[in-house]
Amino acid sequence: MDSEQWRAVITAAQAGDRRALDELVAGWLPLVYNIVGRALNGHADVDDVVQETMLRAVGNLGSLRDPDSFRSWLVAIAMRQIRDRARRKTPDRLEEAPASDFADLTVLRLQLEGQRREVAEAVRWLDDEDRRLLSLWWLEVAGELTRRELAAAVGITRQHAAVRVQRMKERLETSRGIVRALDGACPGLREVTGRWDGRPDSVWRKRLARHIRGCGYCGDTREAVVPAERLLVGIALVPLPVGFTLSLAFGGKTAVAATSAGWSKLLGALTKPAVAVTASATIVAGGAFVVTQPPDAPPPRAAVTPTATATSEPPPSAGPTSTPTSTPTSTPSPSAKRKTDPYGTVVDAVDRAPDPDARPAALPRRPESGITSTGGPRAVMQHRGDSVTLSGQGYVLVRWQISPHARPGAVVMPTWTGLKGKLFHVASGGSRRMDDPLPGAPNGYVTGMGGPDIGYAVLPPGTQQMWQNEYFYLDGTVTLNQNERGCDYGIAVSPSNRDAVVKDVNEGPADGALRYGLVRDTGTDSAPVPQYLTRSAPADPATVPQRSRV
Structure with a gap:
């Protein structure tokens, strides 16, 4: 959709149109999933953070004054939930392994090869703060976000954002060199990594980067290294995994809080035992559910094809x-005038x-x-x-x-x-x-x-x-x-x-x-x-x- 069409959808959803809300959630869910998935690198909390982001966006949609600012508003909510999740982490959660490595998902689902694959895999070597920034910068380069929206989501000025992005890109390039070197056959690197457990972290990033800088073999790049931003231009969003289910349930205190913002009409529609199906989302009793389909799944059949x-x-x-x-x-019925x-x-x-x-x-x-x-x-x-x-x-x-x-x-x-x-x-x-x-x-x-x-x-x-x-x-x-x-x-x-x-x-x-x-x-x-x-x-x-x- 263009900006005018999205503005109409957002306005209709604010007015209580259930189908418009369904379309809004389905249309923006992939963006939120990519931001959260890349920021958390596929951690088990991704689904929870995505769900909490969409729940807060739906519940507070009535407070959005300018529909044109919906995207930056939604991205800011996602980043706030990611930061809140980081503050809530406990020592046992720190050691928890990812539910699914988002770098692997990116490579597999987007069929990335060569240096594009290298960039996706280098993300594993970044610190949490850099990954959060990269999740936005990646989308900026791919044309999904603007620099103004990136800065607003992080809560800094555009000038400060430029500095932060530049530093993150430098660490990303260092990480790309590590990915490239680990794919090689340097005997000195094998000796350095003899005690490495295979899990990327900042300590080993510094050790390996130090080796690469002093190693003629690892530092010998056999092809021109293309800047990351050129590699990421035009890359599509990573599609939602088949079977991914988003449940935006409204009940109890959540429903009361939402209705105070003028959502009584919308929530009344959401809690009816009815089903409304669109191409990529479903509204069911007790809340809104978005269920992804395989890429080759046939669209819903119309009465006349x-x-x-x-x-x-x-x-x-x-x-x-x-x-x-x-x-x-x-043959359509004579009364059907479409x-x-x-x-x-x-x-x-x-x-x-x-x-x-x-x-x-x-x-x-x-x-x-x-x-x-x-x-x-x-x-x-x-x-x-x-x-x-x-x-x-x-x-x-x-x-x-x-x-x-x-x-x-x-x-x-x-x-x-x-x-x-x-x-x-x-x-x-x-x-x-x-x-x-x-x-x-x-x-x-x-x-x-x-x-x-x-x-x-x-x-x-x-x-x-x-x-x-x-x-x-x-x-x-x-x-x-x-x-x-x-x-x-x-x-x-x-x-x-x-x-x-x-x-x-x-x-x-x-x-x-x-x-x-x-x-x-x-x-x-x-x-x-x-x-x-x-x-x-x-x-x-x-x-x-x-x-x-x-």
């Missing part, structure tokens, strides 16, 4: 893509290559207020796990480079996840499709998808053929994920504009290229929706189904 019929892409001379016919699987939003009902299919000399249709005009990218002006994604989050209103260029000569095989397609708003596939350019033959090349060699002498890149069944340049129009926020496994490929992602798209698609054979481009935009919500697109944020983005309905 439209099934879009895929059609082949017409050549450019025929104009923009037409809207496929939707056929309902069941307005249907056509967005998301278009399904792209395997398309045929248009004539190289056919000029593209005119590109409709759409509003352009600008696109911001967590990857900067041009994000190059070469490896599985790379991602970039795009926000705003305007055009985006995704430029392909497939390398079957480096590693042929099946292409695991990039996926669009966490969509808030709308995303359209508006045009294809770059002077050629990836399956266009290179003139004069023997044996039908193709420039993009490979050839008999180097092997081929193979697309999954039903995948629309890519062009060198693919253009999309975004009105909202979405994350593009590189899922490379099998055939080697890279994609460069950059904000663009309508003029650049028009110029690209009209650079045809007269300019020495293979073909003109293709306009797919209808100018309406019936324009094609990209394949491999979802509003959810699955733990493994590569599992997003090949479909264009959102």
